[in-house]
Amino acid sequence: MTDQDRRARTVAWFTEVRDRLCAAFEALEDRAAGPGATERTPGRFVRTPWRRAAAPGEATAAPSADLGGGEMAILRGRVFEKVGVNLSVVHGRFDPAFRDQIPGAAASDGAFWAAGVSVVAHMCSPHVPATHMNTRHLATDHGWFGGGADLTPTFADPDAVAAFKGALKAACGAHDPAAYDRYAAWCDRYFYLPHRAEPRGAGGIFFDELTTANWEADFAFVRAVGQAFLEVFPAIVAARMDRPWTAAERAELLAKRGRYVEFNLLYDRGTVFGLKTGGNPEAVLMSLPPMVTWP
Numbered sequence: 001m002t003d004q005d006r007r008a009r010t011v012a013w014f015t016e017v018r019d020r021l022c023a024a025f026e027a028l029e030d031r032a033a034g035p036g037a038t039e040r041t042p043g044r045f046v047r048t049p050w051r052r053a054a055a056p057g058e059a060t061a062a063p064s065a066d067l068g069g070g071e072m073a074i075l076r077g078r079v080f081e082k083v084g085v086n087l088s089v090v091h092g093r094f095d096p097a098f099r100d101q102i103p104g105a106a107a108s109d110g111a112f113w114a115a116g117v118s119v120v121a122h123m124c125s126p127h128v129p130a131t132h133m134n135t136r137h138l139a140t141d142h143g144w145f146g147g148g149a150d151l152t153p154t155f156a157d158p159d160a161v162a163a164f165k166g167a168l169k170a171a172c173g174a175h176d177p178a179a180y181d182r183y184a185a186w187c188d189r190y191f192y193l194p195h196r197a198e199p200r201g202a203g204g205i206f207f208d209e210l211t212t213a214n215w216e217a218d219f220a221f222v223r224a225v226g227q228a229f230l231e232v233f234p235a236i237v238a239a240r241m242d243r244p245w246t247a248a249e250r251a252e253l254l255a256k257r258g259r260y261v262e263f264n265l266l267y268d269r270g271t272v273f274g275l276k277t278g279g280n281p282e283a284v285l286m287s288l289p290p291m292v293t294w295p
Helices: 003-031 158-175 179-191 213-239 247-266 269-276 282-287
Strands: 045-053 068-075 080-093 111-123 130-139 144-152 203-212
Touching: 003 068, 003 080, 003 111, 003 130, 003 282, 045 080, 045 282, 068 282, 080 247, 080 282, 111 247, 130 213, 130 247, 144 179, 144 213, 158 179, 158 203, 158 213, 179 203, 179 282, 203 213, 247 282, 269 282
Parallel strands: none
Antiparallel strands: 045 068, 068 080, 080 111, 111 130, 130 144, 144 203
């Protein structure tokens, strides 16, 4: 199997994940019966394609060179205050100043190819956890997978956290019995706010530079992570989206989002990668919530 075959299969899977997530979230919008639901119409995704522009300092064959792009899908509704499900497939050359930060980029003279699917959901209800999930494939002089998923409840929700982590643990276990503990610890280290000495959320998994001698096994693991998220997160939402909430609880939700914003703007590697490589700023920053407060 050639690199082109692998890339085509990867993009096909990421596209399937995107489409299935959008369908699942729209179905939840249709079923909503919680506070304010009867006064609003169910949300629907608006899809906006974009093309990648050359990043500052990037050498391209011509100003009009095709560098790939993606599609941003955003829904604002009565269950999901804002949820983005983005798909991207891009290529080009890293800026020389950025190459040392990407494995294999120096050896490939900066040439890269990258594809990914990413979802970030900010909920109307303070009783439904926010979430993030992404899986990606990046190639320089060699290729690898990365990604993860994590949950950010406003209030302690042991049942939701147990279900979420249990689904991810099962996905990891089918790949490598030791993977879950390793990736869960990595998640806890990564999604951490050092300036506040606190985690961003309740955890999940995080992995990067996954490349072994068995590409099929690596790809199967990435698919298992996506499948686990597809099954567990909509179920978590469905069980909580119609619960009543108070103005004080809603205020707690908006304050909790401040931590999310701080992490994504200060520390998130995906944000840096997207902005440093000529990604669409609106797509890169779709992770930011529509409303947030700080004390």
